[in-house]
Amino acid sequence: MNQTYSINTLSRDFEITPRALRFYEDKGILSPERRGTTRIYSERDRTRLKLTLRGKRLGLKLEECREIIDMYDPSQSDDSLQLLRLCEKIREHRASLLTKIKDIEETMRAMDDVEGKCLGKLLKNAA
């Protein structure tokens, strides 16, 4: 356990460049330890990276990814105010995700429509 990863291993695993990993570190998303000068990524780094890339696929900025990942980090304080703020953030985030789902659904419908017409024409052509 306590698996660790080199920068090259990790970059290969996720099909990104080492440069990107260093960049994410610069942005405060990852914080690998060092053995001498060499970066050692932990399982936590790996998880945060995974979440980051997921966020990116959904069109989030790195900064937004970091914010969200930090919030969801199991280091929640016990302060009620902070907790309420977290709930509010979650509410907002959920809303934006619901919008995205709507967008996707509408796009899907349009695609089905176009595909239908497309297949219709192909059938005609084949006849």
Add this chain to the structure above:
Amino acid sequence: MNQTYSINTLSRDFEITPRALRFYEDKGILSPERRGTTRIYSERDRTRLKLTLRGKRLGLKLEECREIIDMYDPSQSDDSLQLLRLCEKIREHRASLLTKIKDIEETMRAMDDVEGKCLGKLLKNAA
């Protein structure tokens, strides 16, 4: 019918700047007519703009938005090869949307989890 829109009207309607509209034109997404030197946007432009913004919300680049919107434009040729290519494109696009849905679902689950813990702590605090 045959509604038309000025650049300011359209920008207000969609809450974007006139600059953005001109930029989209530059990128070949919109192609408003001109009355003299002034841009006149048609219903078609409006639709394409709507689709563009939807694409953006899903994290697509403007270039990708244009590609997709152009494909789905009701100006489909009758060439079987072209039609098959369109079908293929649709398949790819659908796949990427499905990935996004997966991403959203996983994110939702994580959020529910965090929210649960959050509310739990709040309850404790209130007790």
Add this chain to the structure above:
DNA sequence: TCTATAGTTTACGTTAACGTCAACTTTTTG
């Protein structure tokens, strides 16, 4: 021990998607 191999830090370059003037022209309206 010598040389690949892996890794590091600067630091400048690039692309996307506009923002932000500046300097005019055109149109609308009191």
Add this chain to the structure above:
DNA sequence: CAAAAAGTTGACGTTAACGTAAACTATAGA
């Protein structure tokens, strides 16, 4: 008809997210 409002074309600036090249350093295997 004069002044405000709306619109236009450059053209340079900006931010995000890395790419890329240079110039080293550290380490590991033959």
